[in-house]
Amino acid sequence: MLRKGKLTVVGAGPGDAELITLKAIKTLQGAAVVLYDALVNIDLLEYAPNAEQIFVGKRKGCYAYQQEQINDLIVSRAKSHGHVVRLKGGDPFVFGRGAEEMEFAAQQGIDVAIVPGISSSLSVPANQNIPVTKRGLSESFWVITGTTKEHELSKDIALAAKSSATVIILMGMSKLKEVIALFMAEGKSEIAVAIIQDGTTKREKIGIGTVSTIEAKVLELQLTNPAIIIIGEVVRHREKINELIVQSHELETLEI
Template sequence: MNPIIQPKVTLVGAGPGDPDLITLKGVLALNKADVVLYDALIDPVLLDHAPASAIKLFVGKRVGKHSLPQEDTNQLCVSLARKHGHVVRLKGGDPFVFGRGAEELDYIETCGISTEVIPGITSAIAVPAVAGVPVTKRGVSESFWVVTGTTSSGGLSRDLALAAQSTATVVILMGTKKLAEIVSVYRNYEQQDLPIAIIQSGTTRDEKITAGYIHDIEEKAFENNVEAPAIIIIGEVVRESTKLAEVYREAVKYTL
C-alpha cells in the first residue's frame, strides 16, 4: 500500500555562500526532503544533507543565464509537492531579502499547499562582517540601508538617492553592473571621498575584496575584474576592517 502524500514546501535560506553558515534548522529540513529545488549560489555540498533518494533539481538564475522563469519555479514547487511530498526550496542568503521568497510563498499557499519558512543568514550583513566590516558601529554609523541594485524593472533603486544623503551605512545587493550609476548618485551629493568596498564571492574560498573611495572605485573594480556575485558596502565603517586598513593608510600617505 502506497503511503499518503502530504504536500509541503519549506523555504530554506542557505546563507551567504559558505556552506557551514546554513542554520541547523535548515539542515534538519533538508534531512527530511523528498525534493530539493536549489538556486545558482548554493554550494553543492549542501545537497548532501538531503537523503540520497531525494530528487535534486537546479532552478537557479544568474545574470544573463536564466534557467527557469520565476512562474515555472513556483508551479514546480506545487506540482512536485503534490507528487512527492516535502519540497525544500533552497535559496541563497535569506529568502525574504531580495530573494523573491514572498512571491513563491504567496503562489504556493494560494494553491493550498502547506508551507514553512526557515530564515537564512543574509549576505547583506554576513558578507561585510566576515570581511571585518561592521554595518553599524558606535560613533561611526547608527543605522544601515540594504538596497537592491537592480529593481524588477531593471533599473537602479530610487531609494539609493535617499540613502546617499544620510550618514547610514549602505549595502547594495545585485549592483555590480550598476557601479557607474551608483558612483554617479554619490557624486551628485558630493560624497566622492566616502569609503566603499566591493566584496565578491563573500564568505567563500574565492572571496575577493576591492576597496577604495567613491572617486576611484570604478577604476579599481575594472583593474580587479570585479563581477557578480558581489556585495557593495558604502560608508565610514569600511575603514573599520583590519583587512582593509592598509588600503586607507596608503591613501592617507598619498594625500599627505
C-alpha cells in the first residue's frame, strides 16, 4: 500500500529544555508541522523555526483540541505537508497517548516513528536528588497514573501501597486524599513523601513530608498540578545528600 506523509512522536523531556535528546532535536529540525502539548517547553520550538506550530494541549481541563481532532489533524497535515512531529512532554509512551496516535495514523496509511524522551517519572525525582531505587531501601518502583480514563483512582495504587516499592504517581493531585487514605490503611503513616510541582523548570516547587503530614504541606506551599507524587523511604536520601553537601562546604571553608 502506498503511504503518504509521516508522523514522528517525539518525547520533549520533563521540562528543562536541555533535557531533550539529540535525536529529538534533529527530528524537530526536519519537521514540516509540529503539534505540541501544554507541558512542552516552548523554547524547544526554536529547533523548528520553519515548521507550522500548532498548540494542541490542555490547561486546567480546557482543551485546545479533543483527542479525535488531534488524530484527524495529524493525518490531514501529514498528507498535506509531509512530516508531522507530535511533541509531547516527558516520554510519549508513559501516559502520553503516543501509542494511540501512532496506531491511528498508521491505520490511515501514514508512516510512523517514535523518538523516546526522558520520562518525568524518573528525572523529576532525580533532579531533586531522590533516587527511585536504592540498595537496602527499595528494590523496585511503580509508576502509576493517579486518574484513569474514567476519572477514577487507579486500582494499582492500592496494590502498590501494600508493597515495599517506591510509588510514583503522575496526574494524582486531585486524588491525593484518596491516595493518602490507602497508605494510612496499610499502616504507613510515617513513610516519606515528596511532591514536586513543575519539575526541572524555573517554577519548580517541592514539598517534603510523610504520609500523615503531606496534605498539610501541600496546603502550606499551595502545590498544584502539574506535579509528581513520590512515596517511599528513598525520599529521605535527598535530605541526607543535602546534609553531606553542606558538611563538605563547611570543611572547604575551614580548610581555606
